[in-house]
Amino acid sequence: MKNILYILIVAGLVLTSCEDKQGTYAAIEAELEELLRNDDAFGMDGFGDEGAVSEEYEEGLEDASAKLLTGDDYPPDSIWHYRFGRRIESFNRDIQYTHEEDEVLADITWTIEGLFIIKVFDTTATMIDSVAKEFTNNFQRKIRFERLSTVDENGREWRVKEFTMGVGGIGEKVAITKLEYFIATEDSTWDSQFIMESENVLETFISREDIPTFPMWSLVKVEVTVSNEDPIYDYRSGEGVLMHFGIDRRHKARRRMFDDGEHGGDLVPLNNVFTMIRLMHGPGWGHDARVFRAFFDVMDYGTLFQTQTDVHTAFWGLPYKCVRP
Numbered sequence: 001m002k003n004i005l006y007i008l009i010v011a012g013l014v015l016t017s018c019e020d021k022q023g024t025y026a027a028i029e030a031e032l033e034e035l036l037r038n039d040d041a042f043g044m045d046g047f048g049d050e051g052a053v054s055e056e057y058e059e060g061l062e063d064a065s066a067k068l069l070t071g072d073d074y075p076p077d078s079i080w081h082y083r084f085g086r087r088i089e090s091f092n093r094d095i096q097y098t099h100e101e102d103e104v105l106a107d108i109t110w111t112i113e114g115l116f117i118i119k120v121f122d123t124t125a126t127m128i129d130s131v132a133k134e135f136t137n138n139f140q141r142k143i144r145f146e147r148l149s150t151v152d153e154n155g156r157e158w159r160v161k162e163f164t165m166g167v168g169g170i171g172e173k174v175a176i177t178k179l180e181y182f183i184a185t186e187d188s189t190w191d192s193q194f195i196m197e198s199e200n201v202l203e204t205f206i207s208r209e210d211i212p213t214f215p216m217w218s219l220v221k222v223e224v225t226v227s228n229e230d231p232i233y234d235y236r237s238g239e240g241v242l243m244h245f246g247i248d249r250r251h252k253a254r255r256r257m258f259d260d261g262e263h264g265g266d267l268v269p270l271n272n273v274f275t276m277i278r279l280m281h282g283p284g285w286g287h288d289a290r291v292f293r294a295f296f297d298v299m300d301y302g303t304l305f306q307t308q309t310d311v312h313t314a315f316w317g318l319p320y321k322c323v324r325p
């Protein structure tokens with residue numbers, strides 16, 4: 001009887017210490033989630049387009065009510081004009097934590113459901129068709145937090161130490177294999193500033209100090225390399241690439257990248273390396289430096305030009321920093 005009592009007491013102590021640990025973990029996780037909520041680098045705002053918009057836009061997005069599929073194809077380079085975009089219906093976030101003594105790894109997966117909306121217009125700007133394709137996709141990123149040696153001025157004990165690229169997509173057809181940023185030098189050559197390749201992309205951690213950083217008004221070149229083995233729709237090299245950037249959906253822009261060897265600083269046509277040159281914007285009034293979000297988005301052209309083809313996209317997201325010199 002005595003032995004049983006001891007066993008019960010010991011078991012009780014073990015359980016209590018487990019509960020303590022669980023309680024501590026829950027408190028840590030609550031603090032980490034608060035950190036993420038207040039961090040400009042990691043939100044998903046700016047990912048959706050609020051419906052169908054022209055290929056490039058800055059803001060002023062219109063309502064997207066969509067009709068049923070017609071089953072038609074609308075070939076590009078003909079009389080048709082397109083407006084398209086994602087309307088996000090729901091975001092769900094799941095976080096798996098791995099706790100260590102002074103570090104916590106958060107493996108975050110967003111599940112995004114929505115509609116990919118395409119509107120087709122003729123030369124008189126009359127809408128002749130519109131399509132809403134349902135999609136569900138995942139977007140994953142890992143973030144490693146570290147415990148501070150002393151509590152900071154906001155009463156926080158943890159901070160983000162490093163994180164991976166955010167990676168997502170719909171279907172297996174297209175992928176992003178490389179991202180590289182360059183800055184123009186004074187003698188008009190391009191200096192590589194940042195490079196990330198797809199091999200082990202979710203195991204390659206970037207510290208906050210190492211995100212792409214650009215002085216305001218600097219000339220920046222971006223190159224995105226994609227793969228699309230067997231394009232569904234035979235047009236150009238089979239896919240298009242867009243860059244979305246900004247702070248949130250009211251302050252964002254979407255720009256087309258080029259693989260024609262002619263525009264946007266692209267050197268070689270149809271080699272799956274898409275290029276864009278931009279004059280870097282400022283950090284905003286009242287800021288000397290600020291972090292913004294960028295998403296790179298590749299889609300197989302069947303997504304856009306065939307009403308009955310599913311959505312095939314892949315995207316990468318990585319914050320960048322703009323500094324006032």
Ligand SMILES: [Ca+2]
Nearest residue numbers: 228237238272
């Ligand atoms: Ca291609």
Ligand SMILES: [Ca+2]
Nearest residue numbers: 259266268273
């Ligand atoms: Ca190219």
